[in-house]
Amino acid sequence: MLKTSNETSIRRYITLNVLVLIIFSILITKFFQLQVVRHNQYKEKANINSIRAESLHAPRGSILDRNGEIIVDNAPTYVLIALPNVIGNIDSTISIISQLLNCDSTLLSENYKKYYYGYFTPVRLIKDLTFEQISRLEEHKLDLPGIDYKQIQERHYASNMNGSHFLGYVVEVDRINIKNISSSNEYNYGDLIGWSGLEKSYEGYLRDQKGVEYKAVDAYGRIIGEIAGRNRIVPKPGKDLVTTIDSELQRFIEDLMVGKRGCVIVGEPTTGEILSFVNSPNYSPDLFTGATLSDDWNQILNDPDKPLLNRITHGLYPPGSTIKMIALAYILEHKVISPDKQFYCSGKYRFGNRTFKCWNEAGHGYVNLDKALIQSCNVYFFNAIQNIPLNDWAEFCRQFGFGGKTGIDLPSESFGNVPDEKYFNLRYGEKGWTQGLKLNIAIGQGETLVTPIQLLTYINLFFTNGFTKQPHFIESSRVKNVKIENISKNTWDRLNGLLFQIVNDKKGTGQLANPHIDGLKVAGKTGTAENPHGEPHALFIGYAVKDDIKRSFVILLENVGHGGDEAAPIAREILSYIYEDFNMENNNKNVINAE
Amino acid sequence: MLSMRNKTTKVYIIIIPIVFLIIISLMALYSISLHQNMQFYSSSFFKQLIFLIFGIIALIVMFNIPIKLYHKYSIIIYILATIAIIVPSFISSSISANRWIHIGSIGVQPSEYAKWISIIFLARYLSDRNIKMDNMLSFTIPILIILLPAFIVFSQPDLGTAIIMIAPILPILFWVKARPYHLFILIAPIFSILTAFHNISFTLWGIVLVVIILLSKPKIWEGVTVFFGNIFLGLFAPVIWNILHPYQQKRILTLFNPELDPLGAAYQIIQSQTAIGSGGLFGKGWMLGTQTQLKFLPVQETDFILSVIGEEFGFIAILAIFLLYAFIIYKIIQFAYIVKDRFTSIILIGIASILLAQVFVNSAMTVGLIPVKGLPLPFISYGGSFLVSSFMMIGIVLNFASHWSD
Incomplete structure (x- = not known):
């Protein structure tokens, strides 16, 4: 006990308990009245008066x-x-x-x-x-x-x-x-x-x-x-x-691609803008609105041509000869061999106990660096790649955006694959692979896999001498620069000159891409990607410029044959559409001015 | 019955009704969380679970503090608590957020704790000397002790909590042998003012006043003073009222009768009554109350949680809840009677009064019996400070009751 004792009487104790009893009786009575006696009235009210x-x-x-x-x-x-x-x-x-x-x-x-x-x-x-x-x-x-x-x-x-x-x-x-x-x-x-x-x-x-x-x-x-x-x-x-999309051009190319399997991208090489983004086969955007019948769905899901696949960002393809500029850039920058050095192409090349073929089975004869790219001679690259360490080559590829995200403003995209020594060691074991694998890599076959959107950034880098922007649909501050700083202007100029000759030289592989419009400069590179599914994929990447109108493009057609024969003509049709359209507009303006 | 003081009683039995109340609370909060449309971890159901952990810790702490320390530090804690309830008024600019102190991201509402802290101090004052409560002057200091923090809370303005703080004063004075007649005189002026605006009520009140004064046989001059004092107060009240500006009148009226605020309380009371009434005997079923789920009911997780329970579980659940509360309060009063020490006895009565007042004011509000708003229901309403404070009171009860013979 602290100071004083508790002396409360039993009467006061009982009084307080009675008070508690009264208070709870009041409450219980009131709730009883609401919930039991007047329940129906409130039930009605709750039903009628709902919010x-x-x-x-x-x-x-x-x-x-x-x-x-x-x-x-x-x-x-x-x-x-x-x-x-x-x-x-x-x-x-x-x-x-x-x-x-x-x-x-x-x-x-x-x-x-x-x-x-x-x-x-x-x-x-x-x-x-x-x-x-x-x-x-x-x-x-x-x-x-x-x-x-x-x-x-x-x-x-x-x-x-x-x-x-x-x-x-x-x-x-x-x-x-x-x-x-x-x-x-x-x-x-x-x-x-x-x-x-x-x-x-x-x-x-x-x-x-x-x-x-x-x-x-x-x-x-x-x-x-x-x-x-x-x-x-x-x-x-x-x-x-x-968006940066040109819906007229998009529509034109979609029509052009009907019945074909592949994709086409048209962009602005300096800004990274995407003007057309065509996958084929396509599906109607209405597919997901309204009541989609499950039959329609199954048909699309089971279509062997995979219309739901976004080939541009998720299709993985061997780049074929379009990747050849990387080896040349390395040779020009690091002088591992002289650009004038010639290799003899007989149409095939023996390495160890394997024989590698050039696309031209008759052979290209003596081939130097320039001729190698213009005529896309494989044998030159079989020889040249042996002077380039695999990891260096892989590093160069990554600089050009392969093996990583391009940063396009779509929710996802594939990385592709750039093989290096680590990759081969993991795949085949440390001693399980030979330099022979490098030969295929040099010509863009084998384990190198790229997405078409990566090819767009790649060709944009050539047009801009190594300073472009991420491909995008929406102009915003989120669009980052893409830079290559360790390649000299001479190298860019020389390679761009060669790309020009590919389309304009008599023996260039990309001649069919040239629409021959006055003042229009077209440059590009063909590619033919061997694959296990039949005919090779035809590739053509390039750019065109006339006045201030610059366009770059990537064209890929699955299982149709050679890039120069199949993809380049598509480029010509697109370029005709773009630049003749502009000519007409300009002419119209001139007419109006004249009046 | 007298022999009860020499017998031990089962102390821990009051934990059982509290566990049931908590289960009902969590079921109601879970039902409410269905339409809160937020992540589970930010729902009031989940947060209440966290608060429960703090509550149990607080209960254990209060249970283990020696009674001597409660006695010794009661003054200092009282002063600190009084300062703490003033602090929010100074550091906060918004009127509605006036009752909270924020420590980091945790908000603490000091007035929740001041309720029972002032009781402890009052108990010390009343038990240190054997004060004879034979005249009304001896009420002065006890009333001041309670009124000081209550007035601060009232001015914040939190009428509900202020009422809860004042509520224990009459039971405690009664417990320490104040004469019932004196207690009547204490509250008589309130009735005089309230009835003054209604002729019949005022007449009836006058008759009651005369009867009670005659029955308690005071000295003549004393009885006459009490009677005429009250009558004059009643007569003057309308005069003073009319002197006030209309906006002042309105402010006072809405304070005591929120139904005058047409978009606020009237709407809320109607919805609450509809929820409870439409629940019927057995309720509409868990998570199936239309008033609750369609967000018709306002402040469901605190002030009107009883309406949620009434709607979804029916009168049966309400009856069970009241019986559980009645049992808890009855046991605490019983403990207050059997403890041998006056200090702890007074505190127990104070805590019983606080709980009773809270249950009464909250439930009476949800059915529109009384107009006050903004009070939670012990152990059931959502809220960290409130839950922890309620658990601390139970910790004190268990502590004192288990040392009843000290």
Whole structure:
């Protein structure tokens, strides 16, 4: 005991307990009155007076081409929604709807499961309701409590071009895909989210800022008024995205590539802008909007030509002869052999007990560095590569952007493969490989694998003497420079001269690329990539310049034959289209000026 | 019954109802977290689990502090607590955030702790000397001890917490043998003012006043003073009221009757009543309350969590909750009766009063019995400071009760 003892009387103790008893009796009585006596009255009130928080959406930003032409915008569509807390028996409701709207009941119940989030959240049943279906719904509204329709915005592809591989698509957030969204708390079921391509890369830019509206609704989901004191939050539309794409050119090349397998990229070599980005075969960007039938899906998924593959960023190809400039740049910079040194090409080359072939089986005769590139003589490179250490060669390749990301503003891209000693040691064991592997590497066959977008940066570096920018669709500060500093201007000049001769020399392998337009300079390199799937892939990379209009391009056609024969003519058609178009515009201007 | 003081009683049994209350709380918070639309780790359900760990630690700490130390340091802690509840008013510019002290990212609400800290100091004052509570002058210091922190909290303005801080004064004075008549005189002026604006009520109050004064047979001049003092106060109240500016009147009115704020409390009370009433006898089912899930109910995880429970689990759950609280409070009063020392006895009565007041004010508010708003429900409402403070009180109860014979 501290100081004084507890002397409280039993009467006061009992009094306090009685007080506690009274207080709890009051509370229990009041709750009993509310919950039991007047229960029906409040139940009615809760049913009638329900609030519904509805998300308000503003349009997602549009995607425009470089001239301001709309490529992707939004169009309204009507969707059928179901409110689980109001619907009695979902199965019978679905069978009524499927009869009423003449649609598949299994699809309805599948969607109901797929988009079911919670007892109080509207579930999306089907999209693209027709006016007739809406009218029928209106007629039977009272028979279908908890069934409603509403207007939403859907992606609409306004231009004739496809471009689905870089535009990407949006999906509705549902209970399955929300697990893959990192910022999932910002999304509700049914919201649109960019799922691939530019739609994904620039999601934060294109996306609208959601608003919210509170509505009082009755037990049938009918809106009976606004809720006082709950402010409506106005949604804000997403921002428009202006791309570097030239939709006219894109469309032209898409048409040109119909029936072919491969890809074409056209870019601006100094700025890294991408004007055309064509994969073939393609698929319609509408594939992911509206109700995609599973048959259509399976057809696309099982197509041996892989239309869903983005060949430009994810297709891995041997670069073929297009890579030959790297060995020459090394020779010119490091003087491991004299540029004038000649090797004799008989059409084949023996190394150890293996025979390597030149593409020209008749042989090129004596070949120096210049002739080796212009005529793309393999034997010269078989000889030359033996003077270059493998790791040095690999390092040079990486400088040109191979074996790494190009930084293109799409959600993902492949790295490709640049083999070096470490790679071969891992693959074949330390002693398991010979210099013979290097011979294939020198001519771009074998284990070197590149993506077409890497080839674009590669050719851009030649045009700019080693100072270009990352390939991109959207101009922004995120676009970084791509620089090569340890190659001298002389080397660049000499190699660019050779690239010019490849297209312009009588014996150049790329002559078919030249559209012969006055004042137009075209340079490029052919490539023929051997592969186990049949005929070699035809490659042509290059650039063209006239006045201030500079364009670089990468053309790849799968399993068609030689680059000079198959890919170069495509380049000619594209260049004719680009530069004759400009000529016409200029002529028109001149006419107007003359008047 | 008298022999009870010499018998030991099961002390730890009060943990059982608390565990049940916590389980009900977590079920309700989990249901609420469904529509909070945020990551699990930032939901109030998960955070409350973390707070629970702190609460249990705090309970163990309070349980192990020797009673002598409570006695010895009661003054210093009281002064520090009083300063702590003033501090937020100075360092915070926004009115609503006036009750919090932020230490890093953790916010602490000092007034939650000041509730029982001032009780400890009051208990020391009343137990150090054997004060005879035979006249009303002896109430002065006890009332001042309680009113000082309560007034600061009231001015912040947090009427709810201020009421909880004042609530123990009458039970404690009653416990230390103050005359019921004196306690009546203490609260009579409040009734005089409140009834003054309504003729019939004021007349009835006057009759009650006369009857009680006559029954307790005071000296004539004393009885006359009390009666006319109260009557004059009642008559003057409307006069003073009319002198006030309309905006001042409105401010006072909304403080005591938030329903006058049309977009705020009236709406909330109606929604709360609808939630509770529509729950019925057995409730709508866990996670199935329309009022709750459609966010119709305001401040669900704190002030109106009882409405969530009433809606989803029904009257059965509400009845169980009240029985659990009644049992806890009954046991604490029982401990207060059997402990041999006056200091600890007073503190126990104080804690029982705080818990009772909190349960009453919060539940009465959710059904619209009384207008005050902004009070949480012990062991059930979400909130770190509040939960930890409640656990500390239980730690003190267990500590004192298990040393009942000291």
